[in-house]
Structures are given as structure tokens and as C-alpha cells.
Amino acid sequence: MNIRLYNARILTMEENREVFQGEIRIQDGRIIYVGAEGSFEGTDSQSSGAKSFQAFVKWDREIDCEGNLLMPGFKDAHTHSGMTLLRSYADDLPLNEWLNHKIFPVEAKMTGEDIGVLSKLAVLEYLTSGITAVFDMYLTPETIADAFDEMGMRCVQVGAVNNFSQSPAMVEEMFQKLNSRGPLQSYILGFHAEYTCSKELLTEIADLSHKYKAPVFTHLSETKQEVEGCKERYGMTPPVFLDSIGMFEYGGGGYHCVHMTSQDIDIMKKRGLYAITNPGSNTKLASGIAPVADFLKAGVKVAIGTDGPSSNNALDMFREMFLVTGLSKLREEDAAAADAMDILKMATVNGSHAMGLKDTDVLAAGKAADLIMIDLNQPNMQPLNNIAKNLVYSGSKQNVAMTMINGVILYEKGRFYTKEQPKEIYEKVEQIRRRLL
Amino acid sequence: MNIRLYNARILTMEENREVFQGEIRIQDGRIIYVGAEGSFEGTDSQSSGAKSFQAFVKWDREIDCEGNLLMPGFKDAHTHSGMTLLRSYADDLPLNEWLNHKIFPVEAKMTGEDIGVLSKLAVLEYLTSGITAVFDMYLTPETIADAFDEMGMRCVQVGAVNNFSQSPAMVEEMFQKLNSRGPLQSYILGFHAEYTCSKELLTEIADLSHKYKAPVFTHLSETKQEVEGCKERYGMTPPVFLDSIGMFEYGGGGYHCVHMTSQDIDIMKKRGLYAITNPGSNTKLASGIAPVADFLKAGVKVAIGTDGPSSNNALDMFREMFLVTGLSKLREEDAAAADAMDILKMATVNGSHAMGLKDTDVLAAGKAADLIMIDLNQPNMQPLNNIAKNLVYSGSKQNVAMTMINGVILYEKGRFYTKEQPKEIYEKVEQIRRRLL
Structure with missing residues (x-):
């Protein structure tokens, strides 16, 4: 055309x-x-x-x-598309309770086919918000890639290694497979979070990063509990600990980055890591306000993600953009913090670069x-x-x-003008909902 | 029909x-x-x-x-419709600077006719957000009422007595005139804010309230400076001071209500005052987060307003609803704070009652x-x-x-399906913009 x-x-x-x-x-x-x-x-x-x-x-x-x-187009630099099923299913709960008691039990029952259908629902919503590419972390990378390809949407997936499901070997396999698949799909190394991975696993991911000279992304310092837990386990904050085992030698970045010390921010800057902020989710789960103004001052590049439709619950870059600037203004008590052009750059250029999408x-x-x-x-x-x-x-x-x-x-x-139309997708999602919820 | x-x-x-x-x-x-x-x-x-x-x-x-x-329909319980002209005109400034150096000088040049046209632009935006009535405070009540009547929209205006323009006598005149005008327009007593009114003026408004046994609304405890200023002037916070001169004997309420003590909240409860929260504006001007969860706990009724398009800058009840619950969750560090049904009630039932719209x-x-x-x-x-x-x-x-x-x-x-269509209104607004900005 x-x-x-x-x-x-x-x-x-x-x-x-x-x-x-x-x-x-x-x-x-x-x-x-x-x-x-x-x-x-x-x-x-x-x-x-x-x-x-x-x-x-x-x-x-x-x-x-x-x-x-x-x-x-906007780049949604952190999401879990397949979680559309769980929108408005378990709200008004703090992250730990929400994740362990509500989300994980349902996710354990989802099939790859389900996740494909649920991702297509998310694609429809991205399109309505002008989002042209997403940085997606979820359970079954191949059915997700199929779904995005069928819908004609660009998707960069990221590894979600953790103690329970995804292994470094699977992530390595996907890294090879999805990066040679075609123009719309790609894959970046990653793990779910420090608190869901053993030290052994984390070391394996760092090794993969060194082997491929490739960046690594993960959930990073999202909640106070996460930071406290890491300090108990390793005597260091998550960025300091992960950097100490060589995780970020080839760059990458963190999702959320809410509870960050100045030392953490120094590491982000030194390693060229992206701070991917998710204000809708951090707000709704009461996780806190990310220090975006500090990132900007330190020269750390910031991108914006919606997070998944179960924690946010909208996949709406306009709402996120207003929240990034608004919450920064509140946090700094400064109406001039994070101005409009900074925010637009985060939502487009920086997202694109964080996701390895140069063009x-x-x-x-x-x-x-x-x-x-x-x-x-x-x-x-x-x-x-x-x-x-x-x-x-x-x-x-x-x-x-x-x-x-x-x-x-x-x-x-x-x-x-997608191959599959909303009505068909909604009907399939409703069938999954009846089966699983 | x-x-x-x-x-x-x-x-x-x-x-x-x-x-x-x-x-x-x-x-x-x-x-x-x-x-x-x-x-x-x-x-x-x-x-x-x-x-x-x-x-x-x-x-x-x-x-x-x-x-x-x-x-x-949603009830926008605090706005300044005529400020559409000033959207994206002077952003990223704190409230005092924004108001005194950017907003007031332009407003001084606006005619009543201008304000009618600018209000019509706001009406279009309200309609796109499902807002069916607004609680409007601005400069020329009669041309505003004309504009809303022409567009077919419900509008409750509130007095804006202050040291510079609107007098109690004018507010009394409008109170009589606009309340007998027709089904879509009504008027409630009010003044701009404690910090823009002399004690003499405030006493006159309290007298009006007693004369008509009518509620009074005003900007209330929006910023720290406002509260500090009032304490310097009268040794009391704005709600305590205003209550001490009999302002709230027949109810009413405050717009913003961000910096509130427990004594302030007790007065709100005792007098049956509405706390009208404006999170978009408070966020963008870095004014702070209102203690909505405390209002709910104390039984103070909360309604939601967008504030004007120069401080927010959207007239979008969906964004406000998410902000009310999200900011409450952040403030309380509790993901269960201010749940969805509470928020919907604020945006509909409570707004309606605050505005005196019983049906x-x-x-x-x-x-x-x-x-x-x-x-x-x-x-x-x-x-x-x-x-x-x-x-x-x-x-x-x-x-x-x-x-x-x-x-x-x-x-x-x-x-x-308004009498005047967007294109005509945009053109007239553009003419005003060229003349005034």
C-alpha cells in the first residue's frame, strides 16, 4: 500500500x-x-x-x-496484554495480595490459546489509544507473537524468567526464535523480578546477557516491600544487587522504578538503563510515585508503560502521560516539573529506543x-x-x-481494520471468562 | 420529544x-x-x-x-467554563503565579460576549464526557446563562464575590434573576475565596445567606499558602474562620479542600458541607492531594469537579474519577481506598445534590x-x-x-445536536484568541 x-x-x-x-x-x-x-x-x-x-x-x-x-505512534513500554481477562476482576487490593491470591491462581489455568485471544483484545484497545508498539511480558511468547502478527501489530516481548514457570533456556530459545520471525515481532532478554527469581536463576540470565551482548529488562523496585525484601536477602537494593552480579552490563532497564535511592539512580545512569514508569498501575495499587523528575535531572531516560489491564486498568497512553507529569508535579511540589515535550518524548522516542525499535x-x-x-x-x-x-x-x-x-x-x-473484528474477539474472551472466572 | x-x-x-x-x-x-x-x-x-x-x-x-x-449524566461540580481560551496558554506554573501574572490580565480584557462563546466551547467538551450539568463560577453570569440555554445544557452558577469585580449586590441580583429564569439555569450564593475577599465582603455574603436561608460555596483550602495566609490574617484556617462568621449556617461547601485539618473536616460534617474535589487541577498546579478518604470516613459528602480548562486542562469526568480514587489510594497507601461505587456516587448523585439539583x-x-x-x-x-x-x-x-x-x-x-455547531464555535473562539492572546 x-x-x-x-x-x-x-x-x-x-x-x-x-x-x-x-x-x-x-x-x-x-x-x-x-x-x-x-x-x-x-x-x-x-x-x-x-x-x-x-x-x-x-x-x-x-x-x-x-x-x-x-x-x-505511542510506544507502550510495559504491559501484560494477556491480562485483559482480569480487568475489574480483583481491584482495590495491594500488589502482593492481588498477585498471589487473585491473579496467579487464574493464570495457572490459562492456555496459550487463551492468552492469544486475550492479547488480541488488548490490541484493539492499544489501537484506540494510538499505541503502535508494546513491550509485552507474559506467559506464552509464541501464541502472543501469533496474536500480534494476526492483528498486524508490533510487539516486543521480554523474557519473564521466574522460579515457577519460565526458565532461562526457554527465554534463550524465544530470543533466537522471535528475533528472526518477521518485521513486527521481536524479543528482549528479561526476568520477572528479583523477588521471584533465585540467585542462581538471576546469574543464568546475566550469563545469557553476556553471551548475546544484549540488554535485560525486569520489574524493578516497584514496591517498598520488594526493596526491603531484597535488602534482607542481599543487603542491597534491587538495582545495586542486580548490577553487582553483572546483570546490566549491556544495558536494559527496569519497569516501575518507584522506590529508588540516589545510588540506584546513579546505576541507571551509568549503565544507560531505561526507567519505564507506570503511573496508572502504581497509583491504583498504591505502590507510590516514581521519582521521574530525579531521573530527568540525572539524565536517566524515561519511557512510559500502561502495565497490564488488571492493575491499571486502562491501556490508555493519554491517561498515563497526564499521570506522569501530574504525579511528578505533586511529588516535587512544583508545577513546572516534567513538561509536555518531555512527556511526549517519553511516550514515543524513548519507548521506541528502550524496546530496541530504532526506526x-x-x-x-x-x-x-x-x-x-x-x-x-x-x-x-x-x-x-x-x-x-x-x-x-x-x-x-x-x-x-x-x-x-x-x-x-x-x-x-x-x-x-484488523483481520479479526471486535465482536468475534469479545465472544471468545467471554467464553474464556465463563470457563476460568 | x-x-x-x-x-x-x-x-x-x-x-x-x-x-x-x-x-x-x-x-x-x-x-x-x-x-x-x-x-x-x-x-x-x-x-x-x-x-x-x-x-x-x-x-x-x-x-x-x-x-x-x-x-x-455526570455532574461537574466545579468549573470555570469560560476559561477555555486559556487552555495550554500558561501551563507549568504554580497557582499564584499562574493566576496573577497570566490569567487575571487576560480575563480583564474579556467581554461578556467572549465569555458566552468560550462557555459554548466548554459545553461541547462536557457533552463528549457525559457531563449533563456543571457548577460554574465565572465573570458574567447572564451571558453564561444565555450560552448554556442556547446550547441546551444545564448550568448552576455560583457567585464569585471578590474585592475586584463581583459585589454581593450583583450576586443577590443574579440569585433572584437566574433562579426564576427557566428549567436549565439556576444560581447559588458564593464568593471567590477567603483570600480575595475583605472581611467586610465576607460578612455581607454571610448576611445574604441568612436572608435567603441559602447555602454558600467558595474555593476552600486549595493551597498551603491560602491556609497560611488565612491563619496570619485571622488566626484560623479558612473553614474555621468562615464558619466563625456564620458563613455556613445554611450549608454549602468548598471547592478543592486539599489542605484540611481534622477540625476543618469536623466543621464540614457538622454543617453538612460538600467537599468538591478537583484532582486534575490540584495535580497539574501541584497544589496537593485532597484527603478524600478522611472525608468518606467522617461522613462528609464528596462531589467531583474538573475545575477550569486552564488549570486542568481537560473537562473529562473519567480522568477525574480515576484521579480521585488513584490519588486517594496513593495518599492512604491503601489500594482499597475510595472504591468504584463511591466514586460513581460522587460524580452523579452527590454532585447533583451539592448543586441543588434534586431531580x-x-x-x-x-x-x-x-x-x-x-x-x-x-x-x-x-x-x-x-x-x-x-x-x-x-x-x-x-x-x-x-x-x-x-x-x-x-x-x-x-x-x-446543539443549536450552534463546533465549527462555528471554534471559529469564534479563534477570533477571540487572536484579539486577546
Whole structure:
């Protein structure tokens, strides 16, 4: 599909580039032009003179954006898509109780096929929120990859080694298999958390990281109890302990990063680790407020994740963006903390880089066409005093007019163009719900 | 218009009544039936036998709700609609600086006509969020009432007496005028805040309250500085001081109520005052987290407001609902604090009662037909493990399929049925923006 999107405002998310008026041209899943209208070096189907190899491009669709905004899709840098089943199933509980008494017993009964179906439900929701790629940690990587491929959505999975189910050997197998699978799926080394892994297991994961010179991600310092437990076990906070066994020699990062000392933050900076913040989940589970302003000050890169639909419970990047800045302002007692452009960068560029997706970060020629259209003609975006601030402070899922992944429009004006449609997916989820809950 | 909404799930918000399957019938702006399908005592246009006075009701529209949810519209219990102009105009500043250096200078230049137009923009946004009535405090009550009447939206205005513009005499005049104006507009006594009123002014307002035996509302204990300032001036916190001059003898309440002592909370309880919480604004301006859990424990009634679009910046009850519960959980370090049904009650029943709207609180025969339809067939509402929790924890404006006020559908499936349409309003707002900013 070759698509031309014209009469648009464009926020490329390249450094220091303001919103401008122009067009974007897409050929076979890649952006071939971002810029002013009429300056494209090739020709389109309407014009006669061929100036370059683009001469033969036919535009399958030319979309008048009516002044609306095109920007990179959001990257959800931490989620558990398969947990849609457990949305509103066990709320209003602290993390430990929620996990051990409510979540784990149901998860033990889920099949790989179930998890595929449940992940597809999550994909629908991501699309409505303009999320074009997710960093997913869950139980059955192959059925998850199948589900995302069938839906046409980009997914980076991360290992979830723990004492009970996933082994380092399985993670190594998936690392090889899913990284050679195709353009939409990839895999990064990881483990569930320090508190669910023996020291022996953790050492094996560090060894894997060294073997492949590859980054490692994990749940990190999410709750006070987790930090206290690690200090009891090893006399160190989780980042210090994990770094001491060589876990982060090739980078990676932590999900949550709520209870962090200045020494922890120094390690994050030194190792180039991403702090992936999940404010919706940390709020709902009463885990605490991450020190995002401290990360920014220290030069630690921050990305944003929704966490799973059982702890958040929405897969909504707009809500997360407002929470990241809002909670930072509250924590610092400073209304200037974490401004709108910082937040947009976290939700797009930084997420993309954390997930190892080098070509979905900004809108530019040569990059993958993972982009969204934001409807500026909704009342919550008016007047257009400052589009970036509007996105972060008053934007909502309602403003997502189109979501495109790898050059394919999967969601447009409230309709889904996925292979499997919502109705079928909801029915299958309901069958799983009746069986398991 | 006589409207029948059938094949619906219904959440009436009456005490201890669960969601059930049924229909709602509306005649000339009032609900005449809420219950199971087929049990209505009257007859509709399709049936032959007349059983009651309802025999001659013709249904202008019969709407198949396709299993979606009908519930009372949300009540936005504190806002400044006319501030839409200032959305994303001066963000990332603390309240005092924001107000004195950015907001007041522009407001001084706004005309009543401007404020009418700007309020209409806010109305559009309220409708997209399922808000059917607002408690509005702003500068020119009559042009605001005109704007809301023209748009068909319910608005309760509150006096904003202060040292600079609104006098008690003007508030008294508006109290008489707007309360005899018509079904959609009403007016409640109030002043801007203790820190913007002399003691003499405050005494005059208390006198007005005694004269009319009427409640009084005001901004109350929003920031630490406000509380400290009041203690310096009068040796008391704002609630204690205001109560000491007889301000709350006939009830009323406070907007924000962030920095409250246990003595303040006792006064709220004793006087039956409403604590109207505005978490989006308090977050964005770094004002603090209101002690909502303490209010609930003490039996103080809580309602929810968005505050104005310059401090929040969204007029989105879904975001506010999540923030009220989320911030309470964080503040209490307790994931069970402020559960979903508490929050829904704040956003509907309590808001309605705080605003003096006795017949828009729940869905029942005899009540005004101010109701909304929530699309449960969006992925963020699936599966339907618990509809109330879904509304609060994963619901969004995207789920608002229809907003009806006083029996008139003003917003349905993304389209506005207001007299003035978005495009005209946006253009007028843009003209104001060019003139004033």
C-alpha cells in the first residue's frame, strides 16, 4: 500500500522540530517523505514528469488530514496484554495480595490459546489509544507473537524468567526464535523480578546477557516491600544487587522504578538503563510515585508503560502521560516539573529506543510508517494555543482518528481494520471468562 | 420529544441497586419509566389497549441500546467554563503565579460576549464526557446563562464575590434573576475565596445567606499558602474562620479542600458541607492531594469537579474519577481506598445534590431525563467483569455514546445536536484568541 497523507500538521518528534504544515508519503510500510507539500522529489499518480525512482509510485490512498496532526505512534513500554481477562476482576487490593491470591491462581489455568485471544483484545484497545508498539511480558511468547502478527501489530516481548514457570533456556530459545520471525515481532532478554527469581536463576540470565551482548529488562523496585525484601536477602537494593552480579552490563532497564535511592539512580545512569514508569498501575495499587523528575535531572531516560489491564486498568497512553507529569508535579511540589515535550518524548522516542525499535521513533524518510492521526477538531483540543500541551494535558483517546502500523491503517474514525473484528474477539474472551472466572 | 430507550443495561445510581437489563421511557423531558421491558403500565404507539394516561404517548424515537449502559449524566461540580481560551496558554506554573501574572490580565480584557462563546466551547467538551450539568463560577453570569440555554445544557452558577469585580449586590441580583429564569439555569450564593475577599465582603455574603436561608460555596483550602495566609490574617484556617462568621449556617461547601485539618473536616460534617474535589487541577498546579478518604470516613459528602480548562486542562469526568480514587489510594497507601461505587456516587448523585439539583441525581420515574449511554462494546470495557469498576478504572470519554439533557439528545455517536455547531464555535473562539492572546 502506498499512502499519501496531506493537508496535515506534523509533529515528527525529532529534536527541536516544531509542529509544521505538510504531508507524509508512505511506500510499502516505510515513510519516504515528510515535509512541505509540493516539495516531494518523486512524482505522484496525478503528475506527469518523472523525476526519480518514485516516478512509478501509485497512491492507493490519498488522505486529506483536514489540518489534523500526524505524529509517531505511542510506544507502550510495559504491559501484560494477556491480562485483559482480569480487568475489574480483583481491584482495590495491594500488589502482593492481588498477585498471589487473585491473579496467579487464574493464570495457572490459562492456555496459550487463551492468552492469544486475550492479547488480541488488548490490541484493539492499544489501537484506540494510538499505541503502535508494546513491550509485552507474559506467559506464552509464541501464541502472543501469533496474536500480534494476526492483528498486524508490533510487539516486543521480554523474557519473564521466574522460579515457577519460565526458565532461562526457554527465554534463550524465544530470543533466537522471535528475533528472526518477521518485521513486527521481536524479543528482549528479561526476568520477572528479583523477588521471584533465585540467585542462581538471576546469574543464568546475566550469563545469557553476556553471551548475546544484549540488554535485560525486569520489574524493578516497584514496591517498598520488594526493596526491603531484597535488602534482607542481599543487603542491597534491587538495582545495586542486580548490577553487582553483572546483570546490566549491556544495558536494559527496569519497569516501575518507584522506590529508588540516589545510588540506584546513579546505576541507571551509568549503565544507560531505561526507567519505564507506570503511573496508572502504581497509583491504583498504591505502590507510590516514581521519582521521574530525579531521573530527568540525572539524565536517566524515561519511557512510559500502561502495565497490564488488571492493575491499571486502562491501556490508555493519554491517561498515563497526564499521570506522569501530574504525579511528578505533586511529588516535587512544583508545577513546572516534567513538561509536555518531555512527556511526549517519553511516550514515543524513548519507548521506541528502550524496546530496541530504532526506526519507529520519529517521523522521517526511511523510518517505519508507525504513525497516528490526532483529531484537533474535538473540543478538548481547542483552541490550538499549544498542540504539545494540548496532547498531554487535555488529549484523550477520543482524539485518535487513525492508527497506522508498518504502513497499514488498522484503526480509523472508530472502526477497526484488523483481520479479526471486535465482536468475534469479545465472544471468545467471554467464553474464556465463563470457563476460568 | 418522547423517547424510549430499550435493550439497555441500566445503572440508576439508586442506593444498593445493581445494574439490570431493561428500558427507560421519557416524555417531555422527564423519565416516566425505568424498569424491565414489557412491564410499563402505559402503552406505546405499537400496542392497542390503553391502560392509563400514557395511552396516547407516541414515541418519537425508539432507540435500541444494544446492551449498552444507561446511567445518570455526570455532574461537574466545579468549573470555570469560560476559561477555555486559556487552555495550554500558561501551563507549568504554580497557582499564584499562574493566576496573577497570566490569567487575571487576560480575563480583564474579556467581554461578556467572549465569555458566552468560550462557555459554548466548554459545553461541547462536557457533552463528549457525559457531563449533563456543571457548577460554574465565572465573570458574567447572564451571558453564561444565555450560552448554556442556547446550547441546551444545564448550568448552576455560583457567585464569585471578590474585592475586584463581583459585589454581593450583583450576586443577590443574579440569585433572584437566574433562579426564576427557566428549567436549565439556576444560581447559588458564593464568593471567590477567603483570600480575595475583605472581611467586610465576607460578612455581607454571610448576611445574604441568612436572608435567603441559602447555602454558600467558595474555593476552600486549595493551597498551603491560602491556609497560611488565612491563619496570619485571622488566626484560623479558612473553614474555621468562615464558619466563625456564620458563613455556613445554611450549608454549602468548598471547592478543592486539599489542605484540611481534622477540625476543618469536623466543621464540614457538622454543617453538612460538600467537599468538591478537583484532582486534575490540584495535580497539574501541584497544589496537593485532597484527603478524600478522611472525608468518606467522617461522613462528609464528596462531589467531583474538573475545575477550569486552564488549570486542568481537560473537562473529562473519567480522568477525574480515576484521579480521585488513584490519588486517594496513593495518599492512604491503601489500594482499597475510595472504591468504584463511591466514586460513581460522587460524580452523579452527590454532585447533583451539592448543586441543588434534586431531580437529576438518579434514574427513576419523575426525575429529569439527564442521562448518558455508555458504549460497552469498546475494548476498554471488555470483558464485563464489573461494570462499575470498568467505568471508573478503565472508562474513557470514548465510551460516551450519547448525552441527553432534559430529554433532549445533544450528543450521539460523536455528533453534536446543539443549536450552534463546533465549527462555528471554534471559529469564534479563534477570533477571540487572536484579539486577546
